[in-house]
Amino acid sequence: MFKCIYNPFSYPLSLHFKAPLMTIEALRPVASAGGSLGESEPPAYVAPAMTKENLDYADLAIIDLSKANTPAGRAELAVELCDAMKTKGFFYAINHGYTQEQTNQMFSISQLAFDGVSDEEKVQYEGTSPTVYEGYKPKQTWHIDHGVRDQIEHYNINRHVERVPQPQALRPFVPLMEAFAKHNFFNILHPVLRLLAIGLELPEDTLIKDHDWDGEGFTTIRFMKYHPRSTDEEEKTKNVWLKGHTDFGSITILWSQPVAGLQILSPDGKWRWVRHMENAVVINAGDALEFLCGGYYPPTRHRVIQPPSDQANIPRYGLFFFVMPNDNVKLIPHEESPVLQKQGVHRLCDPKDAPRMEDWRKERTKSYGKVELKMGKEKGVEEEIVSGVIVKHYN
Numbered sequence: 166m167f168k169c170i171y172n173p174f175s176y177p178l179s180l181h182f183k184a185p186l187m188t189i190e191a192l193r194p195v196a197s198a199g200g201s202l203g204e205s206e207p208p209a210y211v212a213p214a215m216t217k218e219n220l221d222y223a224d225l226a227i228i229d230l231s232k233a234n235t236p237a238g239r240a241e242l243a244v245e246l247c248d249a250m251k252t253k254g255f256f257y258a259i260n261h262g263y264t265q266e267q268t269n270q271m272f273s274i275s276q277l278a279f280d281g282v283s284d285e286e287k288v289q290y291e292g293t294s295p296t297v298y299e300g301y302k303p304k305q306t307w308h309i310d311h312g313v314r315d316q317i318e319h320y321n322i323n324r325h326v327e328r329v330p331q332p333q334a335l336r337p338f339v340p341l342m343e344a345f346a347k348h349n350f351f352n353i354l355h356p357v358l359r360l361l362a363i364g365l366e367l368p369e370d371t372l373i374k375d376h377d378w379d380g381e382g383f384t385t386i387r388f389m390k391y392h393p394r395s396t397d398e399e400e401k402t403k404n405v406w407l408k409g410h411t412d413f414g415s416i417t418i419l420w421s422q423p424v425a426g427l428q429i430l431s432p433d434g435k436w437r438w439v440r441h442m443e444n445a446v447v448i449n450a451g452d453a454l455e456f457l458c459g460g461y462y463p464p465t466r467h468r469v470i471q472p473p474s475d476q477a478n479i480p481r482y483g484l485f486f487f488v489m490p491n492d493n494v495k496l497i498p499h500e501e502s503p504v505l506q507k508q509g510v511h512r513l514c515d516p517k518d519a520p521r522m523e524d525w526r527k528e529r530t531k532s533y534g535k536v537e538l539k540m541g542k543e544k545g546v547e548e549e550i551v552s553g554v555i556v557k558h559y560n
């Protein structure tokens with residue numbers, strides 16, 4: 166049932182700007198946007214059963230975001246989170262402020278974006294520029310291996326949801342999508358950015374300033390649907406659905422869902438599965454954070470492969486928030502960090518040649534899955550050059 170859900174974590178934006186260190190207790194609760202959805206309710210997303218296979222799961226830290234409300238809580242969490250970022254690159258965040266019901270609502274809307282919109286309408290709302298993910302990305306845009314192309318649909322919505330019109334089926338849910346974008350931005354991203362800054366002994370709002378809600382940029386909600394593939398496609402790609410990569414932006418928030426497939430490359434060179442955790446988000450660092458933090462938080466190498474046999478024929482719906490610093494942010498390290506000064510800065514390029522976020526996201530989007538990759542020095546790792554920087558693709 167879709168209801169008007171009271172969201173204690175949703176609050177007017179202006180409050181954030183006036184009081185950046187405000188605690189959650191201090192926030193003025195407002196009802197989340199939406200109201201009664203009545204007739205417009207989308208078919209409910211029914212979470213598939215988790216796999217019974219005994220998979221080699223990555224052992225990831227669990228960060229309790231409700232502790233981030235106080236300076237003492239943040240100091241404690243910063244140690245845990247920095248360790249998780251440096252050793253595993255992924256962590257779970259719990260107590261992020263959305264109920265299971267709110268999360269399910271968003272998965273229902275993700276499902277609707279693919280199953281409730283006709284192919285003709287999808288074409289109308291397809292992205293128009295090769296340098297930006299906005300609107301639908303149809304299947305078969307990217308080359309995976311041996312002539313096989315992807316079976317992944319995306320629907321991308323800039324965080325300023327009202328920027329562009331939405332397909333008819335999604336229009337009643339624009340207020341919920343807006344509330345979702347703000348929730349990810351202010352209640353999940355911001356605390357995480359504070360903790361990462363604390364880890365570098367920088368003022369807590371250092372990275373938040375690079376991520377201004379009102380600034381230009383492409384922090385984006387993404388709905389995703391992976392379609393099961395043919396045996397021939399599985400064989401030719403060795404079951405890889407989405408090649409090993411790092412994300413372009415600073416932080417990615419993946420809303421955990423039960424169909425296995427996501428794997429991370431562990432420091433011992435093994436791919437390990439990410440286990441589903443009910444109503445948790447899985448967070449990882451991307452390229453832009455590596456640039457900004459001088460390599461202190463390396464971007465996580467991850468991929469998606471065919472789900473285990475008891476889930477192999479289920480469509481895999483996804484719900485994501487891809488975060489990028491604002492377009493005008495020059496991707497150079499915060500060298501003022503005492504931690505970086507002590508341990509040295511890893512620079513991806515000469516600061517005078519460093520791309521701005523806008524250049525990086527456009528170049529990465531334009532070439533991803535489209536340019537021919539060259540075999541690099543590391544075994545099984547292919548490479549391309551983007552804005553003068555080596556970008557690796559892992560298999």
Ligand SMILES: O=C(O)CCC(=O)C(=O)O
Nearest residue numbers: 407412419427467469483
């Ligand atoms: O589908 C997933 O679990 C991960 C997707 C992903 O890594 C991406 O879209 O960048």
Ligand SMILES: [Fe+2]
Nearest residue numbers: 410411412467
């Ligand atoms: Fe990714």
